[in-house]
Amino acid sequence: MNVKLNDTVLVVTGKYAGKKGKVTATKPKTGKIIVEGVNIQKKTQKARRGNDISRIIEREGPIDASNVMVICPECSAPVRVKYDVTGDKKVRVCRKCGAVLDKAYVKKNAKDAAKEAKPEKRVRKRARKAEAGAAEAEVSETEEIAGETEETPVEAEAEKEEE
Numbered sequence: 001m002n003v004k005l006n007d008t009v010l011v012v013t014g015k016y017a018g019k020k021g022k023v024t025a026t027k028p029k030t031g032k033i034i035v036e037g038v039n040i041q042k043k044t045q046k047a048r049r050g051n052d053i054s055r056i057i058e059r060e061g062p063i064d065a066s067n068v069m070v071i072c073p074e075c076s077a078p079v080r081v082k083y084d085v086t087g088d089k090k091v092r093v094c095r096k097c098g099a100v101l102d103k104a105y106v107k108k109n110a111k112d113a114a115k116e117a118k119p120e121k122r123v124r125k126r127a128r129k130a131e132a133g134a135a136e137a138e139v140s141e142t143e144e145i146a147g148e149t150e151e152t153p154v155e156a157e158a159e160k161e162e163e
Helices: 103-117 125-149 153-162
Strands: 008-011 020-027 032-035 040-045 055-060 062-064 068-071 081-086 089-094
Antiparallel strands (some): 032 062
């Protein structure tokens, strides 16, 4: 199936043709998907308790996955999905602009790039707090030392008058 959960799709055929919506559920075994606001069905709900009332509920019904086209988030156009192998992963790609349609893959790549740029050393919380406290102490000591060697203009004038 070319359509995955949380994809934005355009309904191509049927009663709801031309309507856009977000995929809320997929059923790969039957090739059906449920799209937000599409194929609204009315269902009667029976009262289960003594104080409940019976009512008619409207809910989305499944439609065939072949009746929709995925909307590319980059070029905002309904596109046919192309598969491409990048590294060890098989990802969905837009045929028009070449953007990767798999959001999870894009996020993982961004995280991997950040990790490769700066490998972070694993440190326990207690050790982090101790390091932060030590760093603050060093900063305050250097400020005190710098403050002792530097003279303010008022102090410099007072020394000149004493001489």
